[in-house]
Structures are given as C-alpha cells and as structure tokens.
Amino acid sequence: MDNMKMRAQLKGDFVEVKVLMSHPMETGRRKDDFDRLVPAHFVQLLTATLNGKAVLEAQWGTGVSKNPYLTFRLKGAKVGDIVAVTWYDNHGATATQDIAVTSA
Amino acid sequence: MQRRDFLLGLAAFIALLPSKVLAALWNKAAFESVLLNDASRHLDINAEIPSADIQIIAPDRAENGAIVQVEVKSNIVNTEAIAIFVEKNPTPLIANFMFSNGAEPYVVTRIKMAETSDIKIVVKVGGRYFTNAKNVVVLENGCG
Numbered sequence: 001m002d003n004m005k006m007r008a009q010l011k012g013d014f015v016e017v018k019v020l021m022s023h024p025m026e027t028g029r030r031k032d033d034f035d036r037l038v039p040a041h042f043v044q045l046l047t048a049t050l051n052g053k054a055v056l057e058a059q060w061g062t063g064v065s066k067n068p069y070l071t072f073r074l075k076g077a078k079v080g081d082i083v084a085v086t087w088y089d090n091h092g093a094t095a096t097q098d099i100a101v102t103s104a
Numbered sequence: 105m106q107r108r109d110f111l112l113g114l115a116a117f118i119a120l121l122p123s124k125v126l127a128a129l130w131n132k133a134a135f136e137s138v139l140l141n142d143a144s145r146h147l148d149i150n151a152e153i154p155s156a157d158i159q160i161i162a163p164d165r166a167e168n169g170a171i172v173q174v175e176v177k178s179n180i181v182n183t184e185a186i187a188i189f190v191e192k193n194p195t196p197l198i199a200n201f202m203f204s205n206g207a208e209p210y211v212v213t214r215i216k217m218a219e220t221s222d223i224k225i226v227v228k229v230g231g232r233y234f235t236n237a238k239n240v241v242v243l244e245n246g247c248g
Binding site for chain 2: 014027029044045048050053054055056057058059060061062063064065066068069070071072073074075076077
C-alpha cells in the first residue's frame with residue numbers, strides 16, 4: 001500500500017499536485033463471495049505539506065472511490081519545493097510520500 | 105518499575121498515540137450520519153447561502169457509480185474549506201477539505217454514488233457557509 005503516485009508541476013502562478021493512492025476504501029457494506037460483510041477499511045485523514053508547512057487537510061468517509069485520486073493547487077510554490085502527502089486509515093495504517101515541484 | 109518495562113510501556117504508548125490523535129480529529133459523528141442534515145449539523149454548518157461562485161464539474165450521467173470524478177472550485181474570497189456531500193448515499197458526507205498557507209480552494213477527486221442524486225458542495229468562509237449542487241444520473245450503483 002506504499003505505492004502512492006505523485007506529480008507536482010508549476011503551471012503559471014500555481015503548482016498543481018496530483019496524487020493517486022492505492023487503497024481498497026471498503027465501505028463496510030459490501031459482501032464477499034460467501035455473503036459475509038467485508039469490514040470497513042478506508043482512509044480517514046490526508047494531510048499535505050509544502051516544505052514542511054501544512055497546506056491541506058482532508059477528512060474522508062467511505063464515499064471516496066477505491067484507489068483514491070486527488071488534485072489540489074498551491075499558490076506561492078516554486079520549482080524545487082517539496083510537497084509531501086500522508087494518509088491515515090481506520091486500521092491505523094499510514095503512508096507518506098514526497099516529491100519536488102517540476103516545471104510543466 | 106524496571107527501566108526496560110518502562111521503556112516497553114512507553115513504546116506501546118507511542119504506538120497507540122497516532123490512532124487516538126486521529127480519532128479525536130476525524131469527525132466521526134458527521135461521517136457516520138445517514139441523513140444529510142445530520143451530517144451538516146455535525147460540521148456546524150448553518151444558514152447555507154446558495155452561490156454560483158462555487159463551480160462544480162461532474163458528469164451529467166455516470167455509467168458507473170463506483171467512480172464519479174468531481175472537480176470543485178470556489179471563487180469566494182477567503183474560502184477555508186470545501187465539503188462534498190452526496191444526498192442519497194448511505195452516508196452522505198464524502199469528504200471535507202481544509203485549505204491553508206496558499207492552497208487554493210480547488211479539488212478534483214473521485215467519489216462513489218449509490219444512485220442518481222445531487223452532489224452538494226458546502227464552502228466555509230469565516231463563520232458563513234455557501235452552497236451549490238450538481239445533479240448526476242447514476243446508471244449503475246457504486247456503493248457495494
């Protein structure tokens with residue numbers, strides 16, 4: 001679950017960050033082939049930082065799609081700055097990844 | 105107490121810490137609400153003002169409700185947070201994004217939709233709340 005894919009590109013006056021995470025995002029309402037409920041397993045919190053400074057905090061429920069996708073934009077960021085994203089799920093698992101801003 | 109026992113205890117305590125901090129941060133009541141109004145109330149949303157300055161880009165018709173891409177942009181100055189709701193989902197609150205330090209009030213994400221419904225957006229600006237909505241026709245349910 002550590003294969004988070006990230007891209008951060010300078011586009012004019014903002015940096016666009018795209019993140020693709022690998023996570024089942026189980027709602028707790030789905031049944032498996034044996035008609036047993038699959039327990040809820042989902043990302044609850046995602047945080048992003050720019051050069052260590054908090055820029056985004058997202059709280060999620062079970063309604064975010066499997067293998068979550070996210071785009072966000074940062075003003076005042078420049079090429080070489082470091083964007084880091086961390087998620088935490090309801091099982092206590094966490095993953096973090098960072099990337100340097102590149103020019104488009 | 106032996107020094108080793110103390111250190112083991114301390115390690116266990118630290119290991120337990122993140123989930124506890126998280127439980128305190130995550131708005132359980134809002135995310136587990138089955139009615140949109142209850143979810144809104146748990147986010148302290150009051151007196152929603154309709155606003156065309158909230159842009160919502162989502163498909164008119166979604167073939168597969170398991171993956172519906174939605175793009176939200178707030179043109180309201182000093183937007184602090186964007187909450188995404190799907191009115192007819194089993195738990196309507198999907199996500200709440202909070203912006204700071206130069207993050208623009210803009211997100212693109214992919215969400216699940218159980219059936220044809222409005223995607224409702226609520227934007228927080230100071231103590232005020234603005235709202236807009238976009239209907240999406242769902243052809244195949246996405247909330248297994």
